[in-house]
């Protein structure tokens with residue numbers, strides 16, 4: 001038997017390698033795609049139109065804008081990946097789509113943001129040193145995770161477990177009901193306590209600072225290339241969580257039990273595994289990741305409302321299906337590809353169509369993907385199962 | 391007191407009445423076999439004992455304790471192992487991980503190591519396959535893994551559901567030799583088989599199950615001579 005330490009380090013490094021591979025891979029493929037498109041369109045009215053404005057070729061314009069698009073795409077892609085893992089873990093174990101997961105995410109966001117707003121009112125945030133600012137953000141992240149994790153476990157216990165033996169559609173309908181219920185609960189609580197549905201993440205710390213990586217020449221002007229501190233935080237936190245999850249599922253006793261339950265629930269129970277506890281654990285993990293994603297999303301996009309979970313949830317679900325629902329690695333890949341794709345679409349659609357279709361059409365891409373995958377490759381890019389090693 | 395006793399157990403799948411009042415006992419140290427043709431209710435009997443399903447009525451007692459309402463994981467922890475029909479190997483867990491799952495209730499890593507080594511002693515083939523996925527093993531190797539995994543928790547009673555199913559004759563011999571050897575070491579065994587000839591050659595006592603009811607109950611030697619058993623299950627005139 002190889003020494004334990006050797007196995008462990010490999011299990012920690014492997015997912016980071018995978019994330020890097022997926023990021024570079026999807027960035028590379030999409031960049032090549034838009035560049036080819038740019039070269040083709042360069043001689044058409046599209047190219048001429050752009051040339052009139054910036055005095056550069058469409059290819060140059062595209063090339064210069066690419067790095068920033070990739071950075072932004074990665075940031076949102078990691079958020080999608082973290083949410084997608086919640087869908088995929090639960091699906092892998094129960095073959096059931098937890099439609100309430102988007103609201104678990106929203107509750108995480110609200111708890112984190114409300115905590116920071118409360119701290120802001122006491123004046124603590126404004127006077128906070130940089131170290132304390134990070135401590136408060138970490139606290140908000142942990143509280144959002146704890147609330148979302150506890151909620152996910154409770155929802156399973158109350159709304160899904162009693163329906164375990166029922167027809168497949170029944171828990172699905174229950175999940176949709178829970179989803180609406182939670183939206184209204186958030187509205188009710190926010191209405192009663194603050195009188196407002198829209199909440200704004202307080203500005204503090206150095207999170208809004210942009211670190212300039214340089215300026216790229218574009219004809220007569222230059223294009224800034226930078227990354228905001230909050231993007232770095234989002235990416236770092238997501239990578240740490242994803243690596244942690246991978247480690248948990250592949251290298252720990254509980255993680256192996258999760259995989260065993262996903263593969264064969266009855267036999268797993270004959271191993272002495274308490275299947276209900278493993279199912280609760282699965283919801284807990286999904287909730288923790290979803291809650292963290294909620295707080296990170298609020299950090300990145302600032303404004304949240306009771307329906308904030310809807311689109312990210314639907315897109316993360318798409319990401320999970322794209323990667324292969326039930327497959328953990330697939331959720332990472334799907335999240336990154338989807339985040340990247342939608343950012344590419346949002347950034348280049350306007351130029352490529354001469355403004356006829358702007359970035360507001362980017363969601364078409366996400367949902368077209370969902371439909372195309374469901375029709376042509378329902379098992380997703382990587383096939384299925386949490387049972388498999390991530 | 392019997393190690394295992396079933397008293398007038400009825401089990402159902404929805405409206406299907408699969409067990410119609412089963413009463414049987416297994417004494418400490420015995421090999422007891424339960425034979426019967428396909429669909430007789432053998433697997434259902436084991437599933438009802440290990441908690442995978444609960445009896446509609448009747449009592450299941452293990453070591454003097456009523457286990458008929460307990461969940462499988464708790465029954466396992468009480469010392470009752472069940473190697474299910476079809477082996478139940480986790481296909482994308484490695485051989486090592488499958489064995490680790492068998493020892494899920496064992497918290498001492500040293501004990502897990504020792505028992506794994508014992509499993510490899512019984513079935514050296516498994517050691518060669520240690521990092522292979524369970525799903526890539528041959529049927530015989532999977533059966534070895536299922537038995538080795540069933541032993542990881544060191545059960546007081548091991549229930550085996552058709553361990554010879556689909557195996558080449560040499561392997562069937564090996565499996566039954568190991569059943570006998572385990573029994574010599576003190577493991578009580580409840581053996582479900584369609585291969586009545588082999589089962590009755592290793593067991594001390596046997597029960598014959600037909601359509602959810604026990605029709606015979608005797609020593610293995612007597613059952614081997616029984617006309618019904620000879621015609622219906624041993625294929626002899």
Ligand SMILES: Nc1ncnc2c1ncn2[C@@H]1O[C@H](COP(=O)(O)OP(=O)(O)O)[C@@H](O)[C@H]1O
Nearest residue numbers: 403406408426427428429430431432433434435
């Ligand atoms: N999951 C199930 N759902 C409905 N009926 C079942 C199920 N499993 C077994 N049965 C029925 O219960 C009876 C006993 O089956 P089983 O215990 O598997 O028989 P055996 O193991 O002796 O071949 C059979 O009539 C079978 O059709």
Ligand SMILES: [Mg+2]
Nearest residue numbers: 432433434475
């Ligand atoms: Mg059977």
